Amino acid sequence: MPKKILIVDDEPEMLDLLKIHLGNNKYDIVSAMDGESCLKTAASEKPDIIILDLLLPGISGIEACRRLKENDDTKDIPIIMLTAAGNDMASKGLEKGAVSFITKxxxxxxxxxxxxxxxxxxxxxxxRTK
Known part of the structure; x- marks a missing residue:
């Protein structure tokens, strides 16, 4: 069964690009364009991994990451942060529980x-936890 990826980015072009490339690599894709939608979609879709933009309207990517990691239903989902803001901002995402980041x-x-x-x-x- 294909792994499900939640992509969260407020730029439609970036979402489309990631949907195409990741879909071509046999992943099932769901998406959101802001932090609030990210939280709702993660709870309802139970993705295997989340690709989360750092800078989002409303709830920021860092805040969304923090909330996802505090929620028992989503805390074990790995999060990779996307950023155009540089390493300082990305390190804040890592502090909130992201497993990695990648710079745009x-x-x-x-x-x-x-x-x-x-x-x-x-x-x-x-x-290991079983």
Missing amino acids: PFDISNLLSKINAALKNKKIRRH
């Missing part, structure tokens, strides 16, 4: 590597 613009193969690593680590953690 980025190479899709780099993002795919980070996704695969995060999913592999999630599987390892799940086996």
